Amino acid sequence: MRTQPDWSHVTTIREALAGASSFLREAGAKDAMFEAELLIRHTLNWDRTRFLTSMTEPIPAEAVDRLAALCQRRAENEPLQYIFGSQEFYGRPFTVGPGVLIPRPETEILVERILRKADEMWEKDSLLRVADIGTGSGAICITLACERPHWNVTTVDISADASRIAQENARLLGADIRFLLGDLVEPLVREGSRLDILVSNPPYIPSRDVDELDEEVRGFEPRLALDGGDDGLDFYRRLSQALPILLREKAIVAFEVGIHQAQAVAGLLQATGMVSETEIICDLAGIERVVMGIRK
Structure with missing residues (x-):
């Protein structure tokens, strides 16, 4: 020390x-x-x-x-966000701490594109069913619920600690969200949910690379929220496999992805036969950051 x-x-x-x-x-x-x-x-x-x-x-x-x-x-090397106990996302303050991934600015692009695409595909006041897989701090699901209060938003996380922090954020920000504990989409599959929008920012760092991250990331942020398996694509595969039993006839699937992963994730979505088109969106640094699948 x-x-x-x-x-x-x-x-x-x-x-x-x-x-x-x-x-x-x-x-x-x-x-x-x-x-x-x-x-x-x-x-x-x-x-x-x-x-x-x-x-x-x-x-x-x-x-x-x-x-x-x-x-x-x-x-x-403790992150400033943990020291301060908060991080702004989409203009709102989110409580953060050990146990949840710190919201990143690039994830705002994921949220923004979902809102924009939904406005193109449905009438303004449509009562859409939305699921965010991997709650974390609640940045994605809470922002969607605040921006579109008439949507029915559910979120799932395997971590009780993350869910607890996210529920507190939802309370503070006045977001009406249903919180479920479980492994990816399993709670939704068990109850027979059908979705208009499925969104996720899952762990996508290849296992071999997690230990090479900056100390303030690997030493403090939860590995559970970082490690995406051997090639970083494990969670995208599992989520894509579940689409046939989750999506409605018209739907959006939106994922945040890591560097050099967009084409592979788009291929996974296309291979399901559940989307009619895919779109890849770059972040402000020009990195392919968001993959969307559209079912029309």
Whole structure:
């Protein structure tokens, strides 16, 4: 464990920023100054304007102690989102912590495309049945339920910890969602559900690559939400195999995928004979990130 420096001399915001950024830089932070600012603002519960206009103001000794503890956690590669306990997704704050994958910006593309395609295929007020497989923090299912309150949204996860965090997020954000515990679509198959939309951001990192991820990912985020089997495609195969007993006559299937996986996942969907067309959407970095199957 890295030894915490003596910050007893720190009396102002500027000195706190200098001390925290220096400590984080020595710990290997890629953007130490920015992270130090975020940690100070979190400690004091300040917005950026207040922070920038208060450099010469005194900082309480107890705040310095809290800041030192947060810097230590960050130096041990704990994700900032876990330290802060939240991550914004689609303009809403989501509680996150150990046990759930931190929502990524690229997943917003998955949600956005589902909403857009649904508006093209159904009347505005259609009462669609939607299932999100792999609840995590609830980012996908809660966003869909908030954006389309008239949809009937169900989500399934095998992790009770993830489901608990997601249910708390749904309560805080006012989303009406049915939560099920189980292995992928098995609870839906048992009850005979038929879906208009099936969405999933399943684990898709090949097993051999999980241990090569950055320490703040592999050391803190749940392996259960990362490991997609030998080639990263295990969950797409299982989900695709279930489509014949889950999809209605007109339906959308939408998956987030890893780098270089889109063509293979599109092929899995096409091989089911349950979709009439597939579409691949790139993220802002130009990476093929979302695969959609359309059944008309």
